[in-house]
Amino acid sequence: MNTIAQIFVVLAGVFHLAVFAMESLLFMKPSTYKRFLIPNEAEATISKPWAFNQGFYNLFLALGAIGGLIAGGDKGHAIALFACACMASAGIVLIASDRRMARSAVLQAGPPIIALVLAAVA
Template sequence: MIVAGLIFAAVAAFIHIYIFYLESIAWESERARAAFGTGSVEEARTTKFMAFNQGFYNLFLALLAIVGIAAWAAGASAVGLTLAFAGTGSMLAAAAVLFIASAPHRGAAVKQGAFPLLAVGSLGLGLML
């Protein structure tokens, strides 16, 4: 179960790296505007700095999970699992906030939170077994 949880954590991390890319690098692109519903390039420009900052939050959560996976693979299981839980747990908490706070964004919250939920659940079960 631990290995499955770490695989889910890796998928969650890569999703959050992609979100980082959209928010911090490609915010004004057609793909990012469609994904986040910002409309025109001009509208995207007004929120570019906030999106840039938010993208780095997503990157740091992803890196936390990735470093946790690497630490676990290197034999530091307590450190690795702690970091993987911290990264994916924070991703899950952010998705829950989005789900609760914004009905129009619930689909995005589910997409953002599905793999972190699977990671947290699998890791938790793996530790109990």
């Protein structure tokens, strides 16, 4: 995998680490739960178990992407690219499910899609 593709894998991983922090560690802050279109604390409290779990999905995807690069070789890169394919797919599902989340979907899916394309053409 070329260096530029690896940079986009890292960007995708770092983004998903940030989302992990928002969903699993910082979710009850109004500025955080409102990013997820949750209007008030009462609804955030109801959503908190879901968000906590979802945050760990994002953590595991980030670890797969970054860990695959660290492991290196064909197997490590395959793991990193599989994590990117999952991230990209989740971003596509996000935009398909709620157009108001377009910005978040682009942030979520953009870097892994770029990594996948660059890895495919290299």
